[in-house]
Amino acid sequence: MPVLDDDRLFPLDPTGRSIARDLFAEVRDLPIVSPHGHTDPRWFAENERFADPARLFVVPDHYVFRMLFSQGTRLEDLGVPRRDGGPVETDPRAIWRRFAAGYHLLAGTPSRLWLDHAFATVFGIEAPFTPATADDFYDRIEECLGQPDFRPRALYDRFGIEVLATTDSALDDLRWHRMIAGSGWRGRVIPTYRPDAVVDPDAADFRGNVERLGELAGCDIGTWQGYLDAHRSRRAFFREHGATASDHGHPSARTEDLPQSEAAGLYQRVLAGSASSEEADAFRGQMLTEMARMSLDDGLVLQIHPGSQRGHSSQISAAFGPDKGFDIPGRTDYVRALRPLLEAVGLQPELTVILFTLDETTFSRELAPLAGVYPSLRLGPPWWFLDSPEGMRRFRELSTETAGFYNTVGFNDDTRAFCSIPARHDVARRVDCAWLATLVASGRLGRDEAPALAEALTVGLARQAYRL
Amino acid sequence: MPVLDDDRLFPLDPTGRSIARDLFAEVRDLPIVSPHGHTDPRWFAENERFADPARLFVVPDHYVFRMLFSQGTRLEDLGVPRRDGGPVETDPRAIWRRFAAGYHLLAGTPSRLWLDHAFATVFGIEAPFTPATADDFYDRIEECLGQPDFRPRALYDRFGIEVLATTDSALDDLRWHRMIAGSGWRGRVIPTYRPDAVVDPDAADFRGNVERLGELAGCDIGTWQGYLDAHRSRRAFFREHGATASDHGHPSARTEDLPQSEAAGLYQRVLAGSASSEEADAFRGQMLTEMARMSLDDGLVLQIHPGSQRGHSSQISAAFGPDKGFDIPGRTDYVRALRPLLEAVGLQPELTVILFTLDETTFSRELAPLAGVYPSLRLGPPWWFLDSPEGMRRFRELSTETAGFYNTVGFNDDTRAFCSIPARHDVARRVDCAWLATLVASGRLGRDEAPALAEALTVGLARQAYRL
Amino acid sequence: MPVLDDDRLFPLDPTGRSIARDLFAEVRDLPIVSPHGHTDPRWFAENERFADPARLFVVPDHYVFRMLFSQGTRLEDLGVPRRDGGPVETDPRAIWRRFAAGYHLLAGTPSRLWLDHAFATVFGIEAPFTPATADDFYDRIEECLGQPDFRPRALYDRFGIEVLATTDSALDDLRWHRMIAGSGWRGRVIPTYRPDAVVDPDAADFRGNVERLGELAGCDIGTWQGYLDAHRSRRAFFREHGATASDHGHPSARTEDLPQSEAAGLYQRVLAGSASSEEADAFRGQMLTEMARMSLDDGLVLQIHPGSQRGHSSQISAAFGPDKGFDIPGRTDYVRALRPLLEAVGLQPELTVILFTLDETTFSRELAPLAGVYPSLRLGPPWWFLDSPEGMRRFRELSTETAGFYNTVGFNDDTRAFCSIPARHDVARRVDCAWLATLVASGRLGRDEAPALAEALTVGLARQAYRL
Structure with a gap:
């Protein structure tokens, strides 16, 4: 028995399996569109x-x-x-x-x-x-x-990658992306604007980070407007180097839309380090709305990845640092949390906000109902612990009936494990074909409609949602 | 390939599918019992x-x-x-x-x-x-x-409807129901007592509504007892016109059972418009318990539809009004929320309270355990965003093992889209037959027991629970 | 058609069913390992x-x-x-x-x-x-x-029980267990240390219970250290009579790790009956961490069964007492609640803490992520209302992809219904074989790997986790 079963992840009944097999045959070899992930651009720049x-x-x-x-x-x-x-x-x-x-x-x-x-x-x-x-x-x-x-570039080509987005600090000089661009290599490796370090008052050396932001942007971060201008400048810099999206990893999905004078006062307190924990949280929430407004101006797609409680073991954090497997999901609310942002800009069809979750109870209760009506909202694919065959299946079962397919955005491999990229897209394509086959075999979708949907889930929706 | 697959929504495996097909053949042509919905009685009165x-x-x-x-x-x-x-x-x-x-x-x-x-x-x-x-x-x-x-009456007959309940304001004069009754047409279109406008202090013109209630009932709504009597009078009026149930759409499932003197004081404050937001909520909760007590007297079945956050976009509400797709579910608690009502009257087998939810995490955790022991409680079918093949399947999977079948109440089409009524009952019957077939095919239910359950889920439980 | 279908609870598709049948054949007759339950040791002592x-x-x-x-x-x-x-x-x-x-x-x-x-x-x-x-x-x-x-002993033998744990108050004299040990009968019926009555300040006659604990242990329960020593003494007594685990049924999973001087003060207040409700809750949480520390010393496995709201109907409690079907689950948090205990001792591989839940939303969101990284944590099987075919299936679907199989502990029959023990293990073995068969048939697990996993889920993991 080979390690890889040709029919893996397809429905078990013969009818569903046969349909899934046919659908998968049509998308198996489509290019990999990877609009969100954590590979290192240096790999492709140096090609060591x-x-x-x-x-x-x-x-x-x-x-x-x-x-x-x-x-x-x-x-x-x-x-x-x-x-x-x-x-x-x-x-x-x-x-x-x-x-x-x-x-x-x-x-x-x-x-x-x-x-x-x-x-x-x-x-x-x-x-x-x-x-x-x-x-x-x-x-x-x-x-x-x-x-x-x-070597990285050879694998990029072999994997059939069409575009690969990295995730980069707002303070990054994008040197590796520039080196790639200058190299003549035809691969498309684009950055993503991730400003957590200059948006989260609880980040290590927040003040220093903001000062560095101001220097990079040539803006006076001593004022709220200067600080916002610095973001605008950095976003423009990222866009010049190919970015089409920003990404935000907050403890919750809280947003705020304070009057600008209040926001300015809040900014002064977080900059001075005198903000309370609640004010720091409000500031993060305010910045999501500000980022959404900037997106309306500059076209960057806004991704929100909320709800991970980072560094659950302080002993591990102290000994090994962040990202050591001790980030644990918590309950996440979207309905109240997103309302300020949605009240401000949520009805704009020109805006694209992609929502992720680690709390899958929200799929049918909150996220699908929200994405099924707000023109600015789209549902990101199952994330992190949910990026799995069962997680993907539940996502489709819990979201499709209310949000449909077209309010979702295809797959994110979301990985720093380069060699797993084809595997992850293979899993996603198989599970999506299995779901479509199940709909067809149970008379909920026309057999003739399924191939276009399979292609949309594989490449079309990602290209469209991320403006690639 | 026809648009409608004869085997739609049945299990995919041949054994389960065959059993489901046989069960469905026995219930496909049973009459439609529609104990909860939002069709317009005027259609049947005027028959335009x-x-x-x-x-x-x-x-x-x-x-x-x-x-x-x-x-x-x-x-x-x-x-x-x-x-x-x-x-x-x-x-x-x-x-x-x-x-x-x-x-x-x-x-x-x-x-x-x-x-x-x-x-x-x-x-x-x-x-x-x-x-x-x-x-x-x-x-x-x-x-x-x-x-x-x-025409509406012809479609009513063609659809095989046995009874169709509408949902009507406590202030409604039921003129259309009276016109139907006086017309000689044999259709049974009955009202449901929906008093939200005179129970919810946050409703538009609450005071005016309550005054109108008093006028209609000939009661002095200046006192708590007069206000309760007005409800009793209107409920009697609805019962005379065929009503068998009331319905309550609250933001939460909160109930209260205050001492009557406190309740009377609270009533005076909500009537005067001086109640706080918390007091308004307590008043809604108190009224659920009062309605349950009235149900014990007059036999109306009490339906609770909680947990929708209405009008999430204020811009849409302002421009288009309510019910424009921007009602979003939120987390709903039942265990603590219902306790005051259940402590007061929950052990009475003569009372029927039907619980609905938009938060399906409560099915296995709260609702099935509650309905599986309190004689007054029954579980309503999957509601709104959950009124779908996957939603219905999850409802059965999550509730049956603890609450069984007999603590559920059959299907509600819950619609104002008249032409979709046969379609919705068709979906429900198919999904229920699929679930029963799965139980049979996996040795959890006798093949000989399944037809009676299929009939119960299709018509029997609805007739019984709603006293039709 | 026989009442018991030979293929009950197996997958419906022929391929999955065939694999499940083969796997089940290998575990069907393995001995019953029952590390947690509520049978009465007196049955086996007296054998009436x-x-x-x-x-x-x-x-x-x-x-x-x-x-x-x-x-x-x-x-x-x-x-x-x-x-x-x-x-x-x-x-x-x-x-x-x-x-x-x-x-x-x-x-x-x-x-x-x-x-x-x-x-x-x-x-x-x-x-x-x-x-x-x-x-x-x-x-x-x-x-x-x-x-x-x-008779009980004959049934024990006929059922093929290898070991059967009872659940016993910390104040129990274990007379029945001693009588069994002295009888020459070869059955292994072991106690479990359940100290709720002397740990929960809200327990009936808490003060009297603690005094009795002190007498039994010969310790001065007037001091915090004497109280802890009394627990140590009773745990040793239970271990001498075969216990390998303790068990704790708290309203929530809250833990605390207060400085010992604060804990001592808190103990004095709960002992004096002057603690607030919040302090009583903090004391329960502190005691979970103390018990975990004792487990590190004496090797008892620590089981936590949180989240049941006991006695929902006060009328039933008054008339019939506890455990009359009116215990209703509520939402349970683990991520924040367990952190104090985990910060104290959670990284110790020598400690085993087994977590149970009645809130299955926590399986994928909290419990699998926690058990998938903390060496001390294991996931208990689906509990109470979730101890069912659908509940077990969801448990595997929701936990395996993040926690794997080896962070789970096999099955608990958890019953006082002695004659149902074989039935419950039969259901668990069938559902586990069905899950393994599904993984194999969908190419997620090698056919050659499945038998060892089936045996682990049936007996191996329980023996290992409970140190039997």
């Missing part, structure tokens, strides 16, 4: 080889190391760097063997699907990955990584 | 022809126009009247063409199922509805509407 | 016959009598004892007939599956249970109960 199998697949992948950690493996033993520079495993093969020893823990998870797919399709390894085969896998991958065909 | 296809299918259907609006079509261009009398499209064919141009947006929604069913079964049109066929559809429907067979 | 069919199947089963009560049968008529000693039905056959009259109400519920299974497999009755067959069933069961083969 990837370091080794462990640093490609294990060390940076929080899905993987959190699962191993949950069953008792120390992060140090997986090579995850400590903030204090304390000793961690440096032998990639030792890390790789620990990874193999815990691979069975990933049974039933999307990581397992992504990894199996990458091993088989990127590195051509047909065997199951087990402790017994770990060294063979390591050697094979290591050998590949040394070849020109496995 | 319906105006035109656009005003039948588009202009009043918030499911349809909210979807088109979400993708950029202006409400004015769909003929939705403005409160200021400003210009809107008046050409029904132009509206119809815009509807056809956006019909693909409804793919995967229940509206699509209802509309296809109505076109095919009510108007006999077999083709798919597209921009290319829009004019043919318009002409065919327009031609039908001019015929006697398409 | 069970009283009669009604007192075996109806009177103590809140799933059954709550459903009958919800449809109008009085608890008195089902023989449920009144606290005031008032008259209730004492004729077991009369109770039995009322049970039969309402048996159809259980269609679609897990109770129906459990009861049918017990009738067929424990008592060998093949017919459907109906009012017409009620007397035959009664006679047959009554006849069996008089035979030695139907």
